[in-house]
Amino acid sequence: MPRNPGITDEAIIKMYKSGMPFKEMVSRIGISDRAIRNVMYKHGIKMNREQSSGQPRKHKINENYFKEWSHEMAWVLGLFITDGCVNKAHSSVSLTQKNEAILRQVANYMNADYILSKKYKTRTTATLIINSKEIKNDLVKLGVLPNKSLSVQFPSVPDEFLPSFIRGVVDGDGWVQKKGYVMNITTGSFDFAEGLLFVFQTWNLRSEITEEMTQAGNPVFRVWVKGKSNLPRLADIIYNNEIEYYESYKENYLRIHSRTHKQIIKE
Numbered sequence: 001m002p003r004n005p006g007i008t009d010e011a012i013i014k015m016y017k018s019g020m021p022f023k024e025m026v027s028r029i030g031i032s033d034r035a036i037r038n039v040m041y042k043h044g045i046k047m048n049r050e051q052s053s054g055q056p057r058k059h060k061i062n063e064n065y066f067k068e069w070s071h072e073m074a075w076v077l078g079l080f081i082t083d084g085c086v087n088k089a090h091s092s093v094s095l096t097q098k099n100e101a102i103l104r105q106v107a108n109y110m111n112a113d114y115i116l117s118k119k120y121k122t123r124t125t126a127t128l129i130i131n132s133k134e135i136k137n138d139l140v141k142l143g144v145l146p147n148k149s150l151s152v153q154f155p156s157v158p159d160e161f162l163p164s165f166i167r168g169v170v171d172g173d174g175w176v177q178k179k180g181y182v183m184n185i186t187t188g189s190f191d192f193a194e195g196l197l198f199v200f201q202t203w204n205l206r207s208e209i210t211e212e213m214t215q216a217g218n219p220v221f222r223v224w225v226k227g228k229s230n231l232p233r234l235a236d237i238i239y240n241n242e243i244e245y246y247e248s249y250k251e252n253y254l255r256i257h258s259r260t261h262k263q264i265i266k267e
Contacts, residue, residue: 012039019060061130062111066138071242072109074099074161078168079106080144081152081192082185088146091133096125098167102171103128110135110212150188150218156194162199167238169196170250180231184222203237205230217243232258 015025022033029036039045066073067201079102085094097103103126107113112130143155156167169185176183186194194208200207201244206227212220225234235254 002030004028007041009039010023012036013043013045016045018041022040029142036170059112060111060167061132061136062133066135066142067160069161071161071164074157074165075168075171076106076109076137076241077142077155077157078096078165078170079172080139081142081155082169082172082187083140083150084144086136086139086144086146086148090138091136092129092131093136093139093144094127096128097129097172098125099171099246099248100126105244105246136238143180148189151187152197154189154192163238163240164242166196166199167243170238174250175251176231176253178256180253181228182224182226183231183234183250184224186220186222188218188220190221193223196223200225200234201232205234228257231255 012025015028016036017109019029021035025036035064037064057242066077078091080095080098083096085096087093095103096108099205109130110130112128119254143153145152155165170183173184173187174185187191187194197207197209200223207223207225207230210222210224212222214220231254235251235258239254241246
């Protein structure tokens, strides 16, 4: 069975990697599914069992999203390390956020289908579900482990992308006082708290760690940035236009004592 005109091995591989099912590829390319598999084998392309059997991938996702650093990836990692959950029993991860616009942006960055939890209507917060063994494994390598709340480590983030990562952490687990004098990030992991404190001190922000005990007897650490001049400086560092804009009350609170913010209000 000859190929349709203009169909190269590279074009076949591109179709395959896009998640196109074999049934559709056969009709577009003009060769049998066996011949398509032979092209994959010839070029050393790893085969997806569901796809090669003719079943399309249930949900779209960029499987390589966490393999290369970028500002967007660092921001998404910051969200996952605070508000994310890795399913121990299944090949899925989830991200919970009160601001659904953030979840939609994460889905957009990851080229993922926007799948909300089936229990969304009974929740007060939305949960984005991502079904991918590859994504799960990459997040685990970056420190997002099942039951991570008490043991998560501060990841080794390249300096260039630290502001975007911290922005994700603040967007995920940050609390900012409405009056704009203090903010904090809460974590059950002292190692993660120490990592945050080190970054804030490196940025010359007035910061400290406080500790308290929960009713269950577990320690909770709060990493603070304090002072009406320090919060706008933090906002200038992390909200630096590297991530697409969305309405953030946390950014607004951080900037309350910013001269620029006051000028905008006057105008």
